[in-house]
Amino acid sequence: MSVYKRAQRPSATFPDHVLSEIHRAADQGIYEIRGFGAKRRVPGFDDLLFLGASVSRYPLEGYREACGTDVVLGTRHAKNPLRLKIPITIAGMSFGALGANAKESLGRAATAMGTSTTTGDGGMTVEERSASETLVYQVLPSRYGLNPDDLRKADALEVVVGQGAKPGGGGMLLGQKITERVAGMRTLPEGIDQRSACRHPDWTGPDDLEIKINELREITDWRVPIYVKVGATRTRYDVQLAVKAGADVVVVDGMQGGTAATQDVFIEHVGIPTLPAVRLAVEALKELRMHRKVQLIVSGGIRSGADVAKALALGADAVSIGSAAMVALGCNKPVYEDDYARLGTEPGCCHHCHTGACPVGITTQRPELEERLPPEVGARRMRNYLATLVLELQTIARACGKSHVHNLEPEDMVALTVEAAAMARVPLAGTDWIPGWRE
């Protein structure tokens, strides 16, 4: 080995993880399929700060003065809009990707906190319907398990056009996760890879979507709100087209959003971060004079009450959490470390949801692993986590002098980086400069 350290420096173009991926691809001849969300750093809510109240405005007393958190979703056309106590909902995750105990845990916690949970690819299970007081039923391109009886049992419908982790791409539930029950729900043989289509089978463009939404309203007698969920890409146009198509609620999922299984190249390289997506979606709604008339739910990498507060301050009506909910249930927790090792990973780095061998019993159908997450334990953890998010959200809102979390506004924030300032359209801290902004 050379005594000159320069000779041993790694390549910036080929750092360790890139070398390792090329080696793996050469050995296996297939792209990497994995779960979880983007691992690269992108501009995000951590790059924003709140300006608490001081002389120019006064704060509200923590714990004493009221700070409302309720939200009504689906006020545009639905006879029965959803009235949630908190603006934090649980994102769609399929039974199949998640085990029954994890789904039940989420449902019970959401019910206890007065919020909604969401089905996923594969349809609605009896357990999740009974555990969830407010359940959003997804209408996905695969149409696995879709049926009109469940449509009528749902409290809202969500037409999924795309997902932040893989906008423009379908899904893949690998054969190792396809048990008899999961296969039966999807009308497919046990043990085969289940591809989920990237486009709906019976409509393509925005004009068709309008007719599709109308059909769903007719079938449900205009009772329930209809959401349209898009992965964040051309957000301005997608949001406006969803509104034009008649959506009651638009869900925008940024690239940090998780998935049960898709190509790594998709997760890391397609879509835009949640931060600019919120701002673009709000601008799109305002341009149509539909902000707050069509509600906006934002998801993709929401982890803390601060993230929730920032999304709301930028103009979202509510947020949705998926990956963070799984972490609350125990994902990547430093327990059962031997089982993480058997998957070739360790707590903190795991993204092996696609294997069906989740060490903490969340994304698995194996009874011996599922036992590690009894529903009452999972529900308690999830409820605690949601309660913490709400307390953090209220703490920030009160500190900014707001009696309702929806009164937070962009003017309450500054950015730490030029990128975040440009994306969120709030000034760089200590300046009045918003890059790219012209009056």
Added chain:
Amino acid sequence: MREFDLEVDSVRDLNAALHALTEEDRDRDFLVCHPNGRHSVAVGAMLEADIRIEGHVGYYCAGMNQRARVQVRGNVGPGVAENMMSGMVQVTGNASQYAGASGRGGLLVIEGDASSRCGISMKGVNIVVRGSVGHMSAFMAQAGALVVCGDAGQHLGDSIYEARLYVRGTVRSLGADCVEKDMTDEHVKELSGLLLAAGIEADAREFRRYGSARRLYNFNIDHVDEY
């Protein structure tokens, strides 16, 4: 007989009446006039009923049908009987794209031709087409049977799972993982039953059967050219 004239009544009136039907209702015959291409006509029916639609309809006619018998005396737009669960939907004319998309049960009969993607993502519905079907029909078809008495367009049965395809005429081309299979007595029997139920006189032995080669069921790098 309940009559709905869609020049006077709305599609909402019709669908609400269908959804309000109860098991006790005796009058379960519906006549729908002047549909004039309207969308979502007779969607979400839940109970046994006879619904006759006199004229052409737009998108999603008889969508998610359960138990009802729907007859359209005319042509239908895209997505007729999409996701139907049971019952029977009969179209005397031609059907646009996605006929019977993701249907899970029941029988869809198209007396004329069906356009592209007929039976896309079908999950148990049986579809009988007296005429021909367009390209990409039975794409990702999971279960059920698609019977084509005429010809099939390009890429029939692309990425098919366990659905069974019967074609009497020519097949322009087969899609990925779709192959011709033996026509056994069991299949002749199934096909004869479907033709009979559809009211189509044809000899099942004149048909050829197609289905999945099951090579794409689990990813294999050596089959990458087929994706």
